[in-house]
Amino acid sequence: MELINQIAAIPLFEGLPPDQLKDLARIVVTKVIKRGQMIFSEGDEGTGFYVLISGRVKIFKLAPDGKEQILHIPVPGEPFGEVPVFAGERFPAYAEALEDSRSLFFPRSAFVSLVKRNPALTLNMMAVLARRLRRFTTMIENLSLKEVPGRLAAHFLYLSERKEGAGELRLDISKNQLASLLGTIPETLSRILARMAKEGLIETVGQRQIRILNRAGLEALAEGGKRLS
Amino acid sequence: MELINQIAAIPLFEGLPPDQLKDLARIVVTKVIKRGQMIFSEGDEGTGFYVLISGRVKIFKLAPDGKEQILHIPVPGEPFGEVPVFAGERFPAYAEALEDSRSLFFPRSAFVSLVKRNPALTLNMMAVLARRLRRFTTMIENLSLKEVPGRLAAHFLYLSERKEGAGELRLDISKNQLASLLGTIPETLSRILARMAKEGLIETVGQRQIRILNRAGLEALAEGGKRLS
DNA sequence: ACCCTTTTTTGACTTAAGTCAAGGCGTATT
DNA sequence: AATACGCCTTGACTTAAGTCAAAAAAGGGT
Structure with missing residues (x-):
């Protein structure tokens, strides 16, 4: 069945025995989300988590x-909305589709009981959480210790x-969304892209493509060792 | 034995059967850290994680x-330095003692094999990671969407x-450290505390005590609904 | 191809918060 | 008790980045 193959292809479920994949297939719900549609809101009861299959969503x-x-x-292939499954309480943020998307929804209790029986799944899920923590530490560092040019670099x-x-x-993603990811606003992002281009660090190819011209320069900017003039 | 009691008192290990507590006691290493001493540095190989027993440390x-x-x-009672245990790679940040402290160190491989055998421990650890993720999302929100008065409130x-x-x-913690926790600098923190006091939101009692005089006012500040004049 | 919407850019201005520098306070140590 | 050190505060100044406004460019649908 198509659904089982989709589940088996998710890194989180790598190495699960076929019967447990079947268990998952039985509890999973496919959700189709249109661009702009909200998937969940901050404060909503978290009754399970999602895995993105196709399209693009933002957590914000x-x-x-x-x-x-x-x-x-x-x-x-990556999970999202998993915090309430393990920490209880509510979703800590909003999720909305940036493009028409498809995702799988795994109800909490069925998943938890599966986790209890399967150490490999457990370690995979902890790896997901730990990697996300690592990303967030970097994000906090960028917001607090770097200026916008450094974050962009x-x-x-x-x-x-x-x-x-x-x-x-x-x-x-659009530059509006990129600004929001970097903790700034579109106007500022636009100006900084222009400055980076003028200094020969990058070149913009159309609206959504960037060519790196001076990688060392970008690294210096990102480390805070240099600044745009 | 004293050590076993210490381990049993750690929330992460709540509900572990006595023989597994003994296993833990066998692999654990007690570490005594002096104020100002570095426990690990960003980029260090993470060969295990720590649980703080007494004192105070900062991860930064x-x-x-x-x-x-x-x-x-x-x-x-709270663990720290656990990201590399599950995500591999290196410590994503520094850890240093703010006061003379004592912590327990659990080597990675022994702990992982214990996790594989114990679903309750697994779920506890996932709860720790998920709660930390929730804190970090709040921190990112504060840094990006609130001004310093709002963060402080x-x-x-x-x-x-x-x-x-x-x-x-x-x-x-000292106000220097508090500034660093809130993503600002001591001068700014000092000024904002003075303004909050002038507006009757808080009252400072000595150097390390704060009395909240107007909780609703603080909430409005924190939500961004109001600002200091 | 055209209209309408959304995205992106540019300009002029404001402002929150950082920098630099100096002085005061507090508490710990000898 | 005096000194010394780190901690905290205050003042004057600078600056990165936000706001507001408007125009230009890009995309999408009919």
């Missing part, structure tokens, strides 16, 4: 004045590490 | 210019929730 905090801070943009370097595409990288 | 990021951002100040409210001490609360 919302200030009363409407400003957003994006916490996380899961890649396909660090983000480009981060993207280029995962793509390995020879200094050519695709932003797969 | 360090910028090249020497500025610090504190990520976390564990309370006694939120911090006071957070402390007063855990102490229940009728609006009287003790800062158990």
